[in-house]
Amino acid sequence: MNEMVRLPDAVGSRAVLIGVSSYESERLEDLPSVGRGIHALNAAFTHRDRGSFASDRCLVIENPRDQSALAQPLLGAAMAAEDVFLVYHAGHGLIAGQDRELYLALAGTDPDLAEWTGLPYRLIREAFSRTRARSRVLILDSCHSGLAISGVMSATENSIIGQVDIDGTYVMTSVPAMALAQAPVGDTYTSFTGALLNVLERGIPDGPDLLSMGAVYTELRRLFSSAGLPLPQQASERTAAMIALGRNRTGAAGSPGDDESPLVSVEELTEQIREAGVADVRAAISLAREAVSRRTLRLGADHAETLDLRLTLSTWLGQDDQADPSVAVGQSREVVADHTRVLGPEDSATLRSRITLAHNLFRGKQDDEAFAILTDVHSIRSRILSPGHEDTLRARESLAYLKSMAGQIDESSALYEELIDGYTHALGRNSFRVLACLNSLAGNAIQKGQAATAADLYRQAADVAERLFGPDDPATLRERKNHMDAIGQTQDFAAAAEISRTLLDDMERVHGPDAPETVDVRHYHASHLSNTGDRTTAIRLFRSVSQALEERTGRRDTSTFIPRRNLALTLHDDGQTQEGANLLQGLLEDMTEILGAEHSDTLNCHRWLAEWTGALGHPSRAQRLYRDLVQIEARVLPREDLDALQSRLNYATYTNQIGDHAAAAQIYSEVGDDLAWVLGQDHRATLSARVGHAVSIGQLGDTVRATNLLHQVEADQARYLGKDHPDTSDTRVKIAYWLHSMPKGPYAPPPPPGWLPPAH
Secondary structure (H helix, E strand, C coil): CCCHCCCCCCCCCCEEEEEECCCCCCCCCCHHHHHHHHHHHHHHCCCCCCCCHHHHEEEEEEEECHHHHHHHHHHHHHHCCCCCCEEEECCCEEEEEECCCCEECCCCCCCCCCCHHCCCHHHHHHHHHHHCEEEEEEEEEECCCHHHHHHCCCCCCHHHHHHHHCCEEEECCCCCCCCCCCCCCCCCCCHHHHHHHHHHCCCCCCCCCEEEEECCCCHHHHHHHHCCCCCCCEEEECCCCHHHEECCCCCCCEECCCCCCCCCCCCHHHHHHHHCCCHHHHHHHHHHHHHHHHHHHHHCCCCCHHHHHHHHHHHHHHHHCCCCHHHHHHHHHHHHHHHHHCCCCCHHHHHHHHHHHHHHHHCCCCCCHHHHHHHHHHHHHHHHHHCCCCHHHHHHHHHHHHHHHCCCHHHHHHHHHHHHHHHHHHHHHCCCHHHHHHHHHHHHHHCCCCCCHHHHHHHHHHHHHHHHHCCHHHHHHHHHHHHHHHHHHCCCHHHHHHHHHHHHHHHHHHHCCCHHHHHHHHHHHHHHHHCCCCCHHHHHHHHHHHHHHHHHHCCHHHHHHHHHHHHHHHHHHHHCHHHHHHHHHHHHHHHHHHHCCHHHHHHHHHHHHHHHHHHHHHHHHHHHHHHHHHHHHHHHCCCCHHHHHHHHHHHHHHHHHHHCHHHHHHHHHHHHHHHHHHHHHHHHHHHHHHHHHHHHHCCCCHHHHHHHHHHHHHHHHHHHCCCCCCCHHHHHHHHHHHHHHHCCCCCCCCCCCCCCCCCC
């Protein structure tokens, strides 16, 4: 259970301590113990070793006269809180109104007008409903405070739990609903706050390391029960009871619980994350939050080292793709504001925090502000450091990267070209920053379809990597792989095959023949060989890749799908269509189960299998495959999709071949209309659908109509495709066949050559 207990995030949490010790009304007795209590409680909450809140995140509001004196600070803290929002109130509690609601007395409260001059508990609920904090904690030390429990935990519309559905709310009250709180005259603190301070400052002997709300409540109940006083009450939802108010001064072994362990630095935090092998961004964020909280409590939120860790945390928050970007943006803005206030607007750390803010803004689709910040940071660094300083260039590089991500490829490429020259002058050609910019510029070239330019840039990057890291370093081998891939995109498959052959030899020597990196390059090499016509070697390599991946991950792992597909396609191109179809059949079943029948890769596999099945002379099986395919494509593809139209045309062909001429005629008619609408009446596919429709009509026995339709199509084919086009000649043969098959009797001549089918 203790593993779930956690301290509030020191930076993302807020506490508001409200104490009313002096009253204008003579009917409300002053409570000097309340004033002393809230200041003591503030000291306990913000203790450098045992506390739970940063000193600048814990707000004390003493003797507010009316609601207006509370509204802004209370709601401001509620809106600023992201992790824990805690409100503590000590003072007189009143019951008023027809509904007998709880009102918290303020300095200017008139007991006879409590509904107008007091603080209704529903306004506390309103503050809780507006906060983004994951957990809410309310502590009330007043008479009748137990009414808050029924108000909070009831199923009525006034329930705070009904309004808060994130990580829960915890409420602790000093007394039950109708009991009076104890504030003995002469005592330093009220009974409840005094006992709470006793637990926080002295600890719980043999208790847990962290003093959760639940543990504190249990100890308070024990103390009050032994003293014969009204017992505190609590209400909790989900994990809110596991929020800790501080560290236990007396741990399980009875030793002091002060945290004297060394504080972690940014570098140490990074090393901890690396050593832990944290691939989950949220796990890294958790480590960063813990480090920030400990440093904030020990040194304060404004200490330079704390600010550095907070900047690291905001960077990690920006990498959480599952989170709302506004969380990272809000954290980054706060970090920038604190850096600016503490260190100044032109301090190097402030400028770094602004760069992080720019990246988080971009992720939140606030591109213009992100670009403006990076441009301003570059200008400041140019003035302070010089235009050619590495830090100045890094700001420019961030702008180039975000421009590329925004699709502004030309602007990004121009910046990268400048950066390569700048880094070369500042750091030398053989520097990691030059390597990074060459890679980014090559990536931009790929996006612009300039594969040859990208190939040259990747070659340069490979040269730089080799001089930096050596020929066998993984970074160098990756750059050579990028170069190979770009060469392949230029369609120079022979060159790509030669590059991939030498790279494969080196990968096998460095990583071993079965390493994932080696298998990946072997797959590329097989693809390039297949494109050069060396299908025998390609088939052997594709088999090797598929087998290696299936042994490592299992046949149904998605990593096996592309090599298995490529093996089937190469077998087909090599004339081994039956084996290729057999492979596709198993692949289609696996893709359907893992990816779904409607996935684009599954649909492509389905199309190839249907086509090859028909070519292998299995029309019934092909017709069924096309039938299923057409039904799936109708669900996920628009009517004008060309692949879907081709599938429907093929479906009609095989439907006609298996003898269902009426259905074929209907399909040909419908797909012909859609082809005319999408491609035009003069397109070859449209004319082909019309020929198929006419043939189906003839096979139904209406040879006269079939012949007339074929005459019309032949005239249009002669006009659009040419009299000697193979399709036109084939239609003439069909006309002759149907004329020969036509029953004797009157024959209606075809329409004139200018006839066109009606537009869709």
